[in-house]
Amino acid sequence: MKRARAEVLNARRFGVYHSITVVAPEVAQRARPGQFVSIGMPQGRSFIFRRQFSIHEASRRGGWAGTLEFVFDRHGPGTSWLAGVRVHEFLDVIGPLGTAFAYPAKLNACLLVSEGHASAPMYFLAQELRARGKRVDMIVGAETHEHVFKPIEGKRLSQTFSIVTADGSLGERGSVLDALPGMLETTGAEVVYAAAPRPTLRAIAEMCLEREIPSQIAIEDEMPCGTGLCYTCAIPVIRKDGGGYDNLRACAEGPVFNPARILWDRWIGDAPGSAPTPPEGYAKVRTWPG
Ligand SMILES: Cc1cc2nc3c(=O)[nH]c(=O)nc-3n(C[C@H](O)[C@H](O)[C@H](O)COP(=O)(O)OP(=O)(O)OC[C@H]3O[C@@H](n4cnc5c(N)ncnc54)[C@H](O)[C@@H]3O)c2cc1C
Numbered sequence: 001m002k003r004a005r006a007e008v009l010n011a012r013r014f015g016v017y018h019s020i021t022v023v024a025p026e027v028a029q030r031a032r033p034g035q036f037v038s039i040g041m042p043q044g045r046s047f048i049f050r051r052q053f054s055i056h057e058a059s060r061r062g063g064w065a066g067t068l069e070f071v072f073d074r075h076g077p078g079t080s081w082l083a084g085v086r087v088h089e090f091l092d093v094i095g096p097l098g099t100a101f102a103y104p105a106k107l108n109a110c111l112l113v114s115e116g117h118a119s120a121p122m123y124f125l126a127q128e129l130r131a132r133g134k135r136v137d138m139i140v141g142a143e144t145h146e147h148v149f150k151p152i153e154g155k156r157l158s159q160t161f162s163i164v165t166a167d168g169s170l171g172e173r174g175s176v177l178d179a180l181p182g183m184l185e186t187t188g189a190e191v192v193y194a195a196a197p198r199p200t201l202r203a204i205a206e207m208c209l210e211r212e213i214p215s216q217i218a219i220e221d222e223m224p225c226g227t228g229l230c231y232t233c234a235i236p237v238i239r240k241d242g243g244g245y246d247n248l249r250a251c252a253e254g255p256v257f258n259p260a261r262i263l264w265d266r267w268i269g270d271a272p273g274s275a276p277t278p279p280e281g282y283a284k285v286r287t288w289p290g
Pocket of ligand 1: 036049050051052053054055070071072073074075076077078079080117118120121219220221222223224232255
């Protein structure tokens with residue numbers, strides 16, 4: 001991990017999203033899809049913590065070498081402040097942080113599923129999978145057409161690009177969960193990667209588990225420190241030998257996890273105190289294919 005005082009090379013908008021590209025060669029050089037950066041905030045009570053953003057793009061070669069891009073929509077004080085950042089200003093960037101998506105060695109057909117701003121790492125992942133000769137298909141979901149994340153870029157990167165919006169203003173009406181069963185069939189997906197809000201991730205994990213399709217998810221938990229110090233973002237994850245579980249930090253041991261190993265009921269379920277039991281079928285897909 002590196003800390004950089006990074007100059008803003010580009011700051012622009014598309015739809016409801018803001019994109020910032022910074023010059024941070026040492027971070028960009030090491031960045032892999034699924035990892036994130038932690039951005040320092042100005043001083044003030046609203047800004048006690050740094051803010052974390054997935055790496056959307058990292059250029060290691062060519063004219064843009066040494067740059068990395070992150071994309072966000074406005075939520076609260078942090079993202080509102082970032083939305084006002086201009087070219088040639090400097091940001092305090094720490095990264096790359098967390099674990100990256102793993103690439104399957106033998107399986108070929110990869111289906112990437114994401115919703116809203118959680119789509120940010122998927123385009124970087126699609127590029128890297130394609131560079132390894134994998135087939136890439138994508139489902140991108142959003143509230144409205146304005147929240148659909150880079151549809152033209154998505155079409156360029158994938159064999160099939162399925163858009164779903166909650167209000168039907170672009171693509172099919174519905175959620176990524178409506179589109180997923182059909183896309184699993186038609187694309188012959190052998191591996192699923194997902195990034196979305198927690199309930200959607202859980203449903204995707206269950207669909208994959210039923211079909212014995214290995215999957216990986218990138219989660220966004222509240223991360224005050226982002227560097228593994230505060231243990232606030234702990235997630236109950238079943239041990240590799242299947243016996244018991246560990247509370248793993250989403251920022252350090254994640255944000256990418258095998259969802260078949262997450263104790264969803266304990267993490268986000270209605271009964272957080274209930275005794276942890278490995279999910280049905282866990283044994284069959286607990287290992288990511290080498
Ligand atoms: C790994 C990761 C990747 C992400 N990638 C993206 C991305 O690509 N694009 C994007 O738009 N967003 C992304 N996010 C979400 C983004 O970090 C938040 O939207 C952002 O922090 C919001 O800041 P804010 O001040 O605008 O909003 P607020 O919602 O006001 O957040 C205020 C800050 O307080 C923290 N906070 C709030 N409640 C608690 C609590 N109970 N305990 C500790 N801390 C708390 C929040 O984490 C946040 O840092 C990502 C988050 C993570 C963890």
